[in-house]
Amino acid sequence: MTPNVKLLDINNVAIGIKRRKRETLVIVREANFDVNYGEMVGIVGESGSGKTMICRAIIGTLERRGASVIGGEVLFEGLDLRTINEAKWKTLRGKVIGYVPQSALAGPNPVLTIEKQLAEALSQVEGTGSMKNRSKELLDLVKIRRVDTVMKQYPYQLSGGMRQRVMIACALASKPKLLIADEPTTGLDVTVQSQIMELLREIRRDLGTAIILISHDLALVDEVCDKIVVMHAGATVEVGPTSSMATPRHPYTVALNSSRIDVAKPGGELLTIKGNPPSVGQWNPGCRFAERCDYVQQDCLVGEHPALSGNKGEHQSACLHADKIGKI
Amino acid sequence: MSKRDILMEVENVSVTFGSGATAVEAVKNCSLTLNEGEPIGIVGESGSGKSTLARVMAGLQPPSAGAIRFRGDNVFKGNKSFQSGNRNQVQMVFQDPYGSLNPQLNGLSAVAEAVRIHTKVGKDESEQKALELLERMGIGKLDALKRPRQLSGGQRQRVSVARALSANPTVLLADEPTSAIDQSAQAQLLKLFLGLLNDGLSIVLVSHDLGVIRYLTKRVYVMKDGVFVESGDTDTVFNDPQEDYTKMLLASIPGELGKAARAKLKK
Numbered sequence: 107m108t109p110n111v112k113l114l115d116i117n118n119v120a121i122g123i124k125r126r127k128r129e130t131l132v133i134v135r136e137a138n139f140d141v142n143y144g145e146m147v148g149i150v151g152e153s154g155s156g157k158t159m160i161c162r163a164i165i166g167t168l169e170r171r172g173a174s175v176i177g178g179e180v181l182f183e184g185l186d187l188r189t190i191n192e193a194k195w196k197t198l199r200g201k202v203i204g205y206v207p208q209s210a211l212a213g214p215n216p217v218l219t220i221e222k223q224l225a226e227a228l229s230q231v232e233g234t235g236s237m238k239n240r241s242k243e244l245l246d247l248v249k250i251r252r253v254d255t256v257m258k259q260y261p262y263q264l265s266g267g268m269r270q271r272v273m274i275a276c277a278l279a280s281k282p283k284l285l286i287a288d289e290p291t292t293g294l295d296v297t298v299q300s301q302i303m304e305l306l307r308e309i310r311r312d313l314g315t316a317i318i319l320i321s322h323d324l325a326l327v328d329e330v331c332d333k334i335v336v337m338h339a340g341a342t343v344e345v346g347p348t349s350s351m352a353t354p355r356h357p358y359t360v361a362l363n364s365s366r367i368d369v370a371k372p373g374g375e376l377l378t379i380k381g382n383p384p385s386v387g388q389w390n391p392g393c394r395f396a397e398r399c400d401y402v403q404q405d406c407l408v409g410e411h412p413a414l415s416g417n418k419g420e421h422q423s424a425c426l427h428a429d430k431i432g433k434i
Numbered sequence: 435m436s437k438r439d440i441l442m443e444v445e446n447v448s449v450t451f452g453s454g455a456t457a458v459e460a461v462k463n464c465s466l467t468l469n470e471g472e473p474i475g476i477v478g479e480s481g482s483g484k485s486t487l488a489r490v491m492a493g494l495q496p497p498s499a500g501a502i503r504f505r506g507d508n509v510f511k512g513n514k515s516f517q518s519g520n521r522n523q524v525q526m527v528f529q530d531p532y533g534s535l536n537p538q539l540n541g542l543s544a545v546a547e548a549v550r551i552h553t554k555v556g557k558d559e560s561e562q563k564a565l566e567l568l569e570r571m572g573i574g575k576l577d578a579l580k581r582p583r584q585l586s587g588g589q590r591q592r593v594s595v596a597r598a599l600s601a602n603p604t605v606l607l608a609d610e611p612t613s614a615i616d617q618s619a620q621a622q623l624l625k626l627f628l629g630l631l632n633d634g635l636s637i638v639l640v641s642h643d644l645g646v647i648r649y650l651t652k653r654v655y656v657m658k659d660g661v662f663v664e665s666g667d668t669d670t671v672f673n674d675p676q677e678d679y680t681k682m683l684l685a686s687i688p689g690e691l692g693k694a695a696r697a698k699l700k701k
Contacts, residue, residue: 325689365621
């Protein structure tokens with residue numbers, strides 16, 4: 107593990123979807139964060155805030171959905187991923203950058219046994235020893251017991267947690283430097299969730315893999331990640347080391363924090379965020395959170411979306427009035 | 435507060451699926467009581483039988499053994515069908531609002547249809563009532579005219595709550611109502627549930643999310659493999675769990691809530 111060296115740098119990235127009449131709908135703009143080697147970074151935000159789109163940009167699958175990076179830089183080990191061709195992508199995607207998609211339950215191919223599933227992933231990477239032994243090693247790695255039985259089973263015979271482990275095993279086949287887990291525990295039990303989180307932590311510790319964890323559960327991200335990135339309406343509104351995020355400096359993070367159920371008193375005040383997130387790409391001038399914000403001022407409603415303050419790696423906020431937070 | 439009247443009783447209910455060697459007993463000899471205007475929780479992992487029990491309480495699934503009483507009347511009599519008079523007193527909200535709402539109907543039509551079925555009023559009147567219900571759930575007229583796919587997850591779930599309320603029920607059974615929606619939408623929904631409790635509705639909340647259970651309910655039943663392993667006041671169960679299973683469940687919650695339980699478990 108090389109601490110504090112940048113593995114991935116998302117620099118002012120904008121993503122757009124092509125619509126009819128050469129019109130482009132911008133769905134992400136001003137996304138900014140970086141991931142160091144061996145670091146665990148959590149991305150939180152409401153549905154539609156652009157979390158998954160950013161991930162697709164990192165693994166180069168945006169084009170398949172008619173979207174593309176239209177601005178900024180996606181630097182992976184210094185290489186701008188916008189500039190590389192499909193042949194180069196094939197050496198990165200699923201190899202250096204692993205991906206665990208959102209729907210774990212639908213993830214594994216239903217007509218392949220787990221052994222074939224893993225063999226398919228392993229066939230893409232070089233290695234020594236028989237395919238069977240390498241598959242077994244992978245299942246051991248993700249703490250699946252009764253390996254021999256599981257190898258012969260089909261996905262429908264496995265529980266949700268087991269299927270998610272298999273998906274993680276596939277993603278780990280090539281020992282990636284970066285693993286992206288897109289809401290890996292949505293729809294799973296709390297007990298299974300805590301096991302999967304433990305597993306991710308162990309993978310990070312033992313293999314030195316950097317992990318991006320996408321979630322809308324702030325409590326979860328708070329507990330396992332080194333760094334937290336908060337997204338709202340396609341922009342990074344706050345980013346910082348987990349410890350510093352205890353005192354949020356963006357009203358959206360404040361609002362997210364106060365809607366946390368684990369810190370609320372039973373039956374007590376549970377603050378909700380006013381209104382709904384702005385529709386994708388339909389943004390008013392100025393700060394995109396202004397309409398829902400308790401701290402809104404005149405200057406929030408004009409010009410561009412505020413840029414993040416400070417330097418990368420520090421606690422940054424995209425609020426013009428960050429100094430007033432907690433003082434109203 | 436005076437002692438509340440018992441509204442619903444579940445007496446030694448068992449549910450068996452299949453027969454012979456492949457029979458699965460999803461619910462085993464479970465008993466619970468629901469008092470008038472009370473919020474209770476049923477918590478457990480996937481496959482623990484909590485949804486099956488909820489379906490029995492809603493009258494969607496006859497029990498293999500045991501009885502469900504609603505205000506003292508056995509609801510599954512003889513032919514195992516729910517007694518018609520009480521049928522709409524218990525309404526259910528399902529986990530996935532996208533799957534339970536008709537994709538072809540906008541929120542207003544979906545709720546108005548339910549109003550017509552339950553109260554046998556005309557079109558105009560039912561739409562008026564539907565608008566009121568949706569308004570109460572924080573869905574304005576503009577959003578009420580949208581189809582499910584045009585709404586956010588939280589809005590969809592609130593439409594399905596409005597639909598459940600159209601029967602003017604005394605009991606709302608919510609099966610994992612918050613697991614498919616965002617944290618902020620979850621907070622919104624829970625606020626609405628608190629409002630409904632104030633209006634005298636009884637709520638049975640089925641969930642594996644202990645945070646939600648702790649926030650909303652007064653009593654909780656912990657279910658494992660079809661059996662209630664622990665039950666009691668939500669406060670007591672959360673602060674002083676007796677069963678190992680409950681302790682483990684509590685320790686799995688991320689964040690502040692699980693911290694204390696994890697510390698205790700390590701000792």
